[in-house]
Amino acid sequence: MNIGLDMMGGDLAPLEAVKGVLQYLNEDSSASVLFLIGDQPKVEQLLDEHKVSRERIQVIHSEQVIDMHEHPTKALKEKQRSSIAIGFHLLATGKIDSFISAGNTGAMLVGALFSIKALEGVLRPTISTIIPRENGNTGLLLDVGLNADCKPEQLNQFAIMGSVYAQLMLDISNPRVGLMNVGEEEGKGNLLAQATYPLLKENKHINFIGNIEGRDVLEDKADVMVCEGFTGNIILKLAESLYEITHRQKIEHEYFERFNFENYGGTPVLGVSKPVIIGHGISKAKAFKNMIKVAQQMIEKDVLGKMKEELK
Incomplete structure (x- = not known):
């Protein structure tokens, strides 16, 4: 190659x-x-x-x-x-x-x-980021900035592409897909989230587990976390700041070291x-x-x- x-x-x-x-x-x-x-x-x-x-x-x-x-x-x-x-x-x-x-x-x-x-068939390509979990596992968040505004059909495709990437690159056999939202219940969220939920629920190519909240991002609740790029980029930059703050404060902990972007190299365009x-x-x-x-x-x-x- x-x-x-x-x-x-x-x-x-x-x-x-x-x-x-x-x-x-x-x-x-x-x-x-x-x-x-x-x-x-x-x-x-x-x-x-x-x-x-x-x-x-x-x-x-x-x-x-x-x-x-x-x-x-x-x-x-x-x-x-x-x-x-x-x-x-x-x-x-x-x-x-x-x-x-x-x-x-x-x-x-x-x-x-x-x-x-x-x-x-791809409506819009996407970019993702790896999110370290406290228990040692990793999750995938997408989109993280390429598509600030999205349609429900695009988020549905992001879920499929993220699932394939998680299976092949992260060795997760049956990745759980969660939709980023402000509540767990079906029907929660803005118009985009409300319209996307039924598409993910009916999608036979993914293992959709429902809505997930901001507090779930660093927990091991979903392997693939789907959102539009505006929300995803904010989460990404917040995660990056954790590594920067721990270094400035001279806090040494193996979990926070996993937020160093160099460990993952770069992000592929999916x-x-x-x-x-x-x-x-x-x-x-x-x-x-x-x-x-x-x-x-x-x-x-x-x-x-x-x-x-x-x-x-």
């Missing part, structure tokens, strides 16, 4: 990206090849400095970089020689099987939607035809290594292919 990595995306690139590649190669013995897309002289100098073997590496030169605050659509159109634009071209033409970047999130989402397209992984802008080596691992696992387990089957 061929995995493409944007070496220029992120505040700490390309140095931390190179360190992440080294960690990945040291831990992984598969035959996968990494296509490193970026400023070739800079990337190759860092590869030499860190004694990274070139056996499973190809460096693809890019002359431009899409900065974090550039307009995504305009930047992709005007910067055809940027690392992100080249990455999506390689993905769309089959030269690579997945693409990873910790760069401009908007550009990654636009590229995913317009370069490789959504899976057949509902597009090929794996696209989006990383945090401040990703360090560990995050880059884990993003590559996520991409590899998604390819090996044909996650998007399974989603396509369930969505039919």
